[in-house]
Amino acid sequence: MDIGVRKPGVTSSQVAEHAGVSQSAVSRAFTPGASISPKTRQKVLASAKTLGYRPNAIARSLITNRSRIIAVVMAYLENLFYPDVLEELGRALAAENYHLLLFTGFMDRDSDPVFDQLMQYRVDGIILASTSLSSELSEECATAGIPVVLFNRTTERDAVSSVTTRNREGGKRIADFLVAGGHTSFGYIAGLENSSTNRDRFQGYAEGLAGHGITEIIVETGNYSRSEAQDAARRMFSLTKRPEALFVANDHMAVAVMDVARYEFGLRIPEDISIVGYDDVGPSTWSSYGITSMSQPVKRMVEATVDILMDQIASGEIEAEHRILNGDLVVRSSARLPQSGIVARDGQQIYRPREG
Amino acid sequence: MDIGVRKPGVTSSQVAEHAGVSQSAVSRAFTPGASISPKTRQKVLASAKTLGYRPNAIARSLITNRSRIIAVVMAYLENLFYPDVLEELGRALAAENYHLLLFTGFMDRDSDPVFDQLMQYRVDGIILASTSLSSELSEECATAGIPVVLFNRTTERDAVSSVTTRNREGGKRIADFLVAGGHTSFGYIAGLENSSTNRDRFQGYAEGLAGHGITEIIVETGNYSRSEAQDAARRMFSLTKRPEALFVANDHMAVAVMDVARYEFGLRIPEDISIVGYDDVGPSTWSSYGITSMSQPVKRMVEATVDILMDQIASGEIEAEHRILNGDLVVRSSARLPQSGIVARDGQQIYRPREG
């Protein structure tokens, strides 16, 4: 049933005429803090309501040079961590009266088209989560004067801000935990090789193990992908000398690895192999998995991200800021427990050796 | 390190001056099909490149009355089905050179603020996925002349299009499958009571069972929420006469229900209880679950959605269109198998009784 064609849309001039005031007055009625008498304001709002008027944000953007749009680039959403982040971002940006222009589903490395679109819409800020687009895009954007925040990645480049957790310390804590659990051989299933998270987590893990005199780590790469992680696990579990303890670079992969261990190799967890993940997200908390995992505080990470963006938009100055938050090693059932160091907090078990 | 403040941005006039042509010529150089000589075009593009010019999409929108922005309202992303949809939408819209303005993280029923934002940005179309915002918003938008498509929901209202799968037939097929599997008592864990998917799936299930002379169905409600589904499962499994066969209204809940069955009630699946879900998404395919589930073809649903939108935008006429796609009952290990009717297709086991 044909209900109608695109209406031209009510304009401020039409409201002005209806209310018997100037077009400027209409504009002022919709601008918080503008100098306008309560009486005029009422008249305008009444007319606006009658006519179904809503200010045209596009026209406003053109003149204010502020779109109130933040671009979010999130290459893939397969890892539940990211939908989680997206939902929080939606909330946080809406609270600041900003809008979220999402770029997702781009698997290819070619960042140029996305970048072009971003710039054409004159977004007020950019959040780059996951993906390696980050590196090339970021500098260009910053140079153009648009604040850029890397989410869950970091970089050395000037003018690109970042929000991360202490990945190196997280890796180290996992090493300590696994050593304290009495394991003697160690493996690592890596994420994307060129990502800072993977690099830092592995570095911390290796340092931690080295601190206990362990220098041999069996490494396979899963590239933060479910299917590649499964393949990596198959290779690792087929070794004659399979590691007793395995750190998987994120929970998204850890879940896949656990399934391979149990259903393809008949391994019992944690009796035959201990597995620790990273993110403390989604399925890792489910009964079927119960993964011991370093947590990343999504909500606080999102707050920090939006905070940086708002600051830089308000000040007009782009000064790279790096916020690094703390996580905890949440202890569940996927890895053998150490004798001591596990404390209860907020209804969870946390590994925190030698601390009050 | 302070790299710079917000740059004013290069304009077409600046490019025109640099290239020694009119501002109109610059505009034409960036408008496919515009009448401009190759020579002029080259000159303009060269200058544009030198100056780092990109057309301002905001200004363009103002004059064309087309924002090339599609609003996507997705209240929550906890159910992996929706991130999946979002990723496909990102791809499909980008291919049409449209952009995706995402509204998510609004749990409250209050749809007005979202609606207001949509309208202010003069979006060219609206996709409403999940959530009950749908009902109130939709009519208003359509009246304003903006195409609206409900994704995975449907409605009787004029001028609101929808894309769904045959939910009633899906429910019926599940009933047939479970009866053929030799079960004698039946349960249902419901989704959101007022959603068309829940209503249609249950109706088909009830009709299917009735066709076999079964009129008693034990029902609990999980509202498409993980935690509520767990509670529903706990209530149902505590009954003295627990159903042998259980249809859970979507996989997101089914996974939670399986965990409760196994780890809280010690039930074996499918020996003690058969579970069938809906969506065929995410964890349902993992080894730990292997859920028998009615599939919804996300990719084709997204294509249909974008197709409807593009048609209505191009024609300027809003005529409600309802696309209903087919799914299949993908057979895995969470439910007892019938003697016959299971066929292989595309590497999957499908339940398709009495068919070539």
Place this chain on the structure above:
DNA sequence: CTGAAAGCGCTTACAG
């Protein structure tokens, strides 16, 4: 507090 006017950066008839 108010209105007339300039102008944001484009597209698109119009006339040549």
Place this chain on the structure above:
DNA sequence: CTGAAAGCGCTTACAG
């Protein structure tokens, strides 16, 4: 094929 000009719907000095 090209340029001058009007105009999209707003905000914001400016003068009163």
